Amino acid sequence: MKTIKVIIEKADRNYSAYLDGIDGIVTTGANVSEIKSNMYKAINAFVEECEELGCEVPEEFSGEYELVFKMDVESVLDFYSGIFTKAGLERITGINQKQLWHYASGARKPRPEQAVKLESALHKLGEELLAISL
Incomplete structure (x- = not known):
């Protein structure tokens, strides 16, 4: 495929x-x-x-x-801005809020390692949420 x-x-x-x-x-x-x-x-x-x-x-x-x-990181942060706070993203990614604000505004592009760190944290959160039954 x-x-x-x-x-x-x-x-x-x-x-x-x-x-x-x-x-x-x-x-x-x-x-x-x-x-x-x-x-x-x-x-x-x-x-x-x-x-x-x-x-x-x-x-x-x-x-x-x-x-x-x-x-891209800017689009993800914009799209989910009503769901994820910068403080919450900092907790799950380890990326400080000031950096996240720069990425979200498009003022600064993340280094590839930072983009992978954010992506990995979001995927891990998704996996954890999928494992929950209510």
Whole structure:
């Protein structure tokens, strides 16, 4: 199965997404779920249009493929700003609040190690939450 990376970025009032390495397919949405749904629709519409016009369908869409969604740190911090406080993120990541504010505002990009630290902490939290039954 092929993996296609979808890059999600913060836009003015919502989020935009495009396919890494494949031109011509973009979408927008208010949240990640909407982006996912809209991206599948955009891909299907693109493939149908290619077939109708006799254009070559990109090889990535032949056979089975999986979309993997990637956000930059600024977009993640913005998207979840109503859920995670900087103090809470500091506790689970070990990254101080001042740095998190810089990352969230886009004033400073995190070093790759810091981005991995944040991603790992969020994934660990997700795993812990999935293990809980109520």
